[in-house]
Structures are given as C-alpha cells and as structure tokens.
Amino acid sequence: xxxxxxxxxxxxPLLLACTWAAAQGGPPRLEVFAExxxxxxxxxxxxxxxxxxxxxGPVCPLVVTPCSGTVPVTSSFSTAGRLFAGGRIRLTRxxxxxxxxxxxxxxxxxxxxxxxFGLGYSRVDLISFNYVRYLWVRTPLQPFAxxxxxxxxxxxxxxxxAVSYGYISADNGWQFAWNYxxxxxIVLQRQLALRLELRDYVTGQPGFVTGTSxxxxxxxxxxxxxx
Numbered sequence: 099x100x101x102x103x104x105x106x107x108x109x110x111p112l113l114l115a116c117t118w119a120a121a122q123g124g125p126p127r128l129e130v131f132a133e134x135x136x137x138x139x140x141x142x143x144x145x146x147x148x149x150x151x152x153x154x155g156p157v158c159p160l161v162v163t164p165c166s167g168t169v170p171v172t173s174s175f176s177t178a179g180r181l182f183a184g185g186r187i188r189l190t191r192x193x194x195x196x197x198x199x200x201x202x203x204x205x206x207x208x209x210x211x212x213x214x215f216g217l218g219y220s221r222v223d224l225i226s227f228n229y230v231r232y233l234w235v236r237t238p239l240q241p242f243a244x245x246x247x248x249x250x251x252x253x254x255x256x257x258x259x260a261v262s263y264g265y266i267s268a269d270n271g272w273q274f275a276w277n278y279x280x281x282x283x284i285v286l287q288r289q290l291a292l293r294l295e296l297r298d299y300v301t302g303q304p305g306f307v308t309g310t311s312x313x314x315x316x317x318x319x320x321x322x323x324x325x
C-alpha cells in the first residue's frame with residue numbers, strides 16, 4: 099500500500115505531465131508524400147496557317163507553299179491519371195513550404211469542325227514550389243490552403259501526326275505556371291496521414307493555341323512524417 103501511495107503521489111503525476119507535453123508538441127517538421135489523381139485540362143483555340151497547292155512548270159507538278167490565310171482550330175486534351183510526389187518542411191505549427199513534381203499522360207488532339215489535324219503532346223510535366231497554411235493542427239483532421247509558383251511543359255513523340263505535319267513541336271519547352279488549392283490531412287498516426295486535395299494549375303496554352311490553360315487535379319495519397 100505504501101508503494102502504491104508513493105507511486106500515486108510522485109510517479110503518476112510525472113507520467114501525466116510527460117504525456118501532456120508530448121500531446122502539446124508540434125507536428126513533425128519534415129514529410130514526404132505520394133499521391134494519385136485525375137488530370138483534367140480545358141480546351142483551347144488557335145489559328146493554324148493553311149497550305150496551298152500551286153502548279154509550276156509545263157507539266158504542273160504539285161508544290162505546297164504557305165498561304166497568308168489561317169483556319170480556326172480547337173485543341174483538346176484527354177483526361178488522364180496524375181502522379182504527384184514531393185515534400186514539405188514545417189516553418190511553424192501552421193505554416194510549411196512544399197516542393198513537388200508531377201506528371202500526367204494527357205494527349206492533345208487538334209481539330210476543326212469534324213476534321214482532325216492530328217495528335218500532338220502526350221505528357222505534361224510540372225514542378226512547383228508552394229506555401230502551405232494549415233487552418234488548425236490540434237485535431238486528426240487538419241485542413242490547409244496552398245498556393246505556389248513553378249514551371250510545366252508539354253511533350254510528345256516526334257512521330258505524332260500534328261508534330262510530323264509541323265503544326266506543333268514535340269517539346270513545348272518549360273513555361274511559367276502557378277497553382278492554388280486546398281485539402282486536408284487525416285492523421286492516422288503521428289508519422290502517417292491520409293491526404294485529400296484539389297488544385298488548379300494555371301499556365302498558357304501550348305503551341306500556337308492562345309488563352310489560359312487550367313489543369314484541375316483532385317488527388318489522394320499518403321504522407322510520411324519525420325521529426
């Protein structure tokens with residue numbers, strides 16, 4: 099009984115104090131994540147130079163020469179899966195910096211009315227650096243908002259019909275892009291969480307297509323946290 103009394107007066111309060119301190123400790127500072135999702139790109143419009151057939155010489159061989167006219171063309175991307183990975187480092191309980199890389203096999207097609215001008219790009223690469231703000235972190239459900247800057251590029255095989263015809267190049271090059279969105283972490287354990295989020299990646303349309311490209315990406319994945 100005396101041992102129990104000593105334990106209840108000295109050891110037990112110490113254990114409770116340690117448990118409270120651990121609960122009040124900040125979240126792990128470093129984390130890596132891997133997510134999968136859907137990549138949805140909006141359509142665009144542009145003007146494509148048309149080619150003219152002229153007759154030269156006494157036997158009139160057909161020669162293709164450029165014309166000054168253009169035809170309106172619509173570009174559209176297929177919906178595809180998206181792989182998304184990166185890391186975050188916590189600056190404070192509620193603030194973090196993130197670096198990420200993602201790609202998706204979206205396929206570009208060009209058309210005018212019912213006429214197809216061929217296929218082009220078949221992949222979108224994206225590198226981003228984001229600021230992340232957690233709304234709260236004291237519950238298992240931890241929502242956040244994020245915004246950031248980066249670059250993306252549209253690439254495809256040189257054998258694609260639109261590339262072979264000279265309408266677009268096989269690599270559109272790196273373009274400035276920015277993104278914004280939000281999501282939530284569902285903390286399963288101190289070092290493991292489930293992440294759900296939705297982002298919109300914004301950049302210019304590729305090739306000769308004008309306007310703004312919006313790449314809407316809902317995704318879900320796992321987060322691995324380290325002290």
